[in-house]
Amino acid sequence: MARLAGVSRATVSYVLNNTSTMRISEPTRRRVRAAAEELGYVPHAAARSLRAGHSRMVLMASPTVPLSPLYESFLGDLQAALGRMEYTVVQYGGPGCTGDAAVRAWAELRPVAVLAQSGHGLDPQGVAVLKRSGARAVLTLGPERVDGAHALLTDHSLVGQCAAAHLLARGRTRIGAVVPAERGLDVFSRPMVEGMRRAAEGTGAEVAELPLAHTEEAAARLAGRWRDLGLDAVFTYNDEYAMLLMRALQDEGVRVPAETAVMGADDLLLSRLLRPRLSTVRIELPSGQALAELVDRLVRAPGARTEAHDLLAATAVRREST
Incomplete structure (x- = not known):
C-alpha cells in the first residue's frame, strides 16, 4: 500500500489510524485512502482497540416498540454520524430481551458505549454491570433518568x-x-x-x-x-x-x-x-452528529459527571384541518 501511494509505511499507518499528532497534507491522505480502497484494505478491529485502549463498538439496543418514521430517521442519523467517527455501531436485542438478560447480553460484547431506549428495564445495577464490563458511557433515551447513566430525555x-x-x-x-x-x-x-x-x-x-x-x-x-x-x-x-x-x-x-x-x-x-x-x-430533535459528538466526548472522559439532556421540542403547525 505504501508503494502504491508513494509514501512511507509510517505515513500509511498515521493516515489509516487518524493519528492527530502528525501533520500530513490532505493530498497525501487522499492518496493513501485511494490506495487502501484499491487494495481492499479493511482495518483490524482488535488491533485498533488495543491501540486505543478500548473497543470502538457502540451498542444501540434494538427498540422494544414500533418507532415512528421521525425516530427511525433520528436514530439512523446518529448511527451514520458515529460511523463517520469510526465507531462500529451494533444494534442488538429483540422481543423479550429486557432487564438483567439484556444487560448481560450487551456486556458480553464489551461495547465502549451503550444507548438504551425506554422499555429495556435498565436500572442502576445494570448500568454498573455495563461499566464493569468496559462501557465508558451508558446513555438512556426516554422520559426518565437512570442513576449512573447519561439521560437523553424525550418528554412527550x-x-x-x-x-x-x-x-x-x-x-x-x-x-x-x-x-x-x-x-x-x-x-x-x-x-x-x-x-x-x-x-x-x-x-x-x-x-x-x-x-x-x-x-x-x-x-x-x-x-x-x-x-x-x-x-x-x-x-x-x-x-x-x-x-x-x-x-x-x-x-x-x-x-x-x-x-x-x-x-x-x-x-x-x-x-x-x-x-x-x-x-x-x-x-x-437534535442532529445525529451532535449526539455522536456527545457520545465521543463521554468515551474520552469516562469519569464525567452524569447529566440530563432535553432532546425534544414541539411546535404547532396550523393547516386546514383545524
Whole structure:
C-alpha cells in the first residue's frame, strides 16, 4: 500500500489510524485512502482497540416498540454520524430481551458505549454491570433518568400540551385524544394525554381518551359513533393515525374541520398531502452528529459527571384541518 501511494509505511499507518499528532497534507491522505480502497484494505478491529485502549463498538439496543418514521430517521442519523467517527455501531436485542438478560447480553460484547431506549428495564445495577464490563458511557433515551447513566430525555407530554393548546386556541372544548392500542406505544401516548390535560386545566375544556388500533376497521368503528361522543376536536397521536381516522370520519360524513378539528404529530410529508391539509405538531430533535459528538466526548472522559439532556421540542403547525 505504501508503494502504491508513494509514501512511507509510517505515513500509511498515521493516515489509516487518524493519528492527530502528525501533520500530513490532505493530498497525501487522499492518496493513501485511494490506495487502501484499491487494495481492499479493511482495518483490524482488535488491533485498533488495543491501540486505543478500548473497543470502538457502540451498542444501540434494538427498540422494544414500533418507532415512528421521525425516530427511525433520528436514530439512523446518529448511527451514520458515529460511523463517520469510526465507531462500529451494533444494534442488538429483540422481543423479550429486557432487564438483567439484556444487560448481560450487551456486556458480553464489551461495547465502549451503550444507548438504551425506554422499555429495556435498565436500572442502576445494570448500568454498573455495563461499566464493569468496559462501557465508558451508558446513555438512556426516554422520559426518565437512570442513576449512573447519561439521560437523553424525550418528554412527550410537551407534544400533547402543544396540540391541546392549539386546539383550545381554535375554540375547541371537547377534545379527543387517540391512544394507540398497539402494544408498547403507551410509553409515548400516556405522557401526551397527560400534557393535554395539563393544558386544559382551568379552561372548562375536556379531554377524552380514544383507544384506537391502527386498522381501517377500528377507525371505521370509531367514526361510526363519533357524533354520539360529542367531540369537536381530536389529537391523533401522530400523522399516520390522523390519516387513518380523518379518512374514516370523512366517510361517515363528519366535516373536517367544521364539525371536528383533526391534529396529528411528526409533520410528515403526508400531513401536507391530505385534504384538508393536516395541522400537526412538529417535533424537533437534535442532529445525529451532535449526539455522536456527545457520545465521543463521554468515551474520552469516562469519569464525567452524569447529566440530563432535553432532546425534544414541539411546535404547532396550523393547516386546514383545524
